[in-house]
Every structure is written in C-alpha cells, then in structure tokens.
Amino acid sequence: MPGNTAWERRVNATSELKWDVQQRLKLLECTVLLTGWVRTQALIETFGISRAQASKDFAVYHGLRPENLIYNKSRKYYEASAVFEPLLLSGKASELLDALPLMQSGAPVVALSAQSPAMAMVKPLERELDWSLLRAVSRAICQQIKLQVSYQSMNRPEPAVLTLSPHTLVYNGFRWHVRAFSDTHEAYRDFVLARMRGPVVLLTEQGIPDGDDTAWHTLHEVAIVPHPELPPAQQAVIAEDYGMTDGRIVQPVRQALIPYFLRMMQIDPRRLDPDPRIQQIVLQDVAAVRPYLWS
Known part of the structure; x- marks a missing residue:
C-alpha cells in the first residue's frame, strides 16, 4: 500500500532505481540544494560515466520530478525551480555529510559552481586500525x-x-x-x-x-526529549531540530549498544551538564536505561 507521507511517496517512487543511479541523483540533489544549479558534465567527471549515461540520469530524474529542474539555455545548466522538492533526500543531516567529502576535495559537481557556499566540518581525531x-x-x-x-x-x-x-x-x-x-x-x-x-x-x-547474547538481540526504545527546564519556545526549537513528534523522539537501540549511544548523543545520565542551555536534550526515563549503563 502506498505510504501517506511525502517521504514514503518518494521512497515508493525511487525504490526500483539501481543503487548507483540513486547515488548519482542524491549528489545531484545535494548540489542543486547548495548551489542552485548543476551541469551534466558534473556527473560525467565525478562518477566517470559517459555523457549518454549522464543525460539518461537527468531524464530519469525529470521523469520522477518534472517540476524540480529547469534547463537554462543561455548558461547551459539545470537550475532549481521555485517549487523544487527533493526526491531522494529526506532532510537528514547525514545526507549532506555523505556529500561533503566530494565537495571538500573540489570535485567537479561543486567546483563547476562559483556560488557554492563556504563550508567547514569538525571531525573527531582519527583512530588507528590494524x-x-x-x-x-x-x-x-x-x-x-x-x-x-x-x-x-x-x-x-x-x-x-x-x-x-x-x-x-x-x-x-x-x-x-x-x-x-x-x-x-x-x-x-x-x-x-x-x-x-x-x-x-x-x-x-x-x-x-x-x-x-540477550543484550545484543534485545532492542530497547530510548526516548529523548528537550530539557524540561528550557523555556517552551526553546524546547520547540530543539524538538524541531531533532524531528521530534509530540515533544519526543524514540530510537530503538540494542541493549548492548545503549551506553555507546548515550555517550555519542551526550545524554549519559552520569555526565549531564547542569546548564539546560548546554544540555539541551535528556532521557525521558532515566530509570528505564539505568540497568544497561556501565558500572
């Protein structure tokens, strides 16, 4: 049965696309969202495909989202229309992070656009791996x-x-x-x-x-909420930032991985900052996860 949300409808429309085509079209969308336009040559040089294949990719995209891109004949590139709505991007920050390595290396997709925004990314120190x-x-x-x-x-x-x-x-x-x-x-x-x-x-x-391995095979729903001591307007901003529904978001996590998840999200109950402006999100039910914390 077709989904009811816009994202579910997009998933249904693209589920039969080959994986490599999806990756090229995702990068195409990232580029258009950041720069406003993209050339066929960008796909050719970035992915090492033929002009015929790049043109086919644009045709596939146009078939799925005919209102998204407009061809600018004078400048010979595709630009985003006023009603542009992403087809493959769901709005998650990780999608842009996936594209950033190409952008930071000066890949043609972004290098072709002089208007690309300045970007910087902070990453943790690399760990050595034998x-x-x-x-x-x-x-x-x-x-x-x-x-x-x-x-x-x-x-x-x-x-x-x-x-x-x-x-x-x-x-x-x-x-x-x-x-x-x-x-x-x-x-x-x-x-x-x-x-x-x-x-x-x-x-x-x-x-x-x-x-x-019960702790590995058992999922626990970790509920996260805005810090209750923040003013309502600030709580609303935090809820929107994390895509919360009714003021909370629930993440299924393997019991064995709960301590890692809490530390990564900086919501380990033993390491909370007392200032709600810094500790903007917290666990809704600390007692529910306490049995899975490291001693």
Missing part, C-alpha cells in the same frame, strides 16, 4: 571459530590472554570494537580492537554462537 588484526577478527566471525588474543583492559595494568568467540564488528561513532563471547569471563562482552596486542591466533574450535 588491518591484519581486523582481517583475522573478521575471518573468525565469518568462519564462526574461536580466536586467542592478548588484550589490554583498562581494568588491569598488564595484558591478559583471552579466548573469544566474536560474532559482530561494531563501530560506535568513534572507534571499532567486536562483540564476542569470552571464555575467560564466561559472558558476552565488547572488546576494543585497538586494545588487542600482538598477533591474533585463529583456533580450530567452533565458536560460541550469538543466540544467547
């Missing part, structure tokens, strides 16, 4: 076997040799870790890849499956 270690852990996951590794925990001064049954690689927004059953701890835990020291030894023993 590729040989990553390959070994990934292989153990794929083959469902155990591995042995020396692990430097922050709870002890020296590394300890652990036997793990890894089942999932996780990126928590800042660094990589692996979710695994530890024979040493007799429990499922998270192990930071950067704390694994020395070579990883792959064992022939079958790994412990993830079926009993």
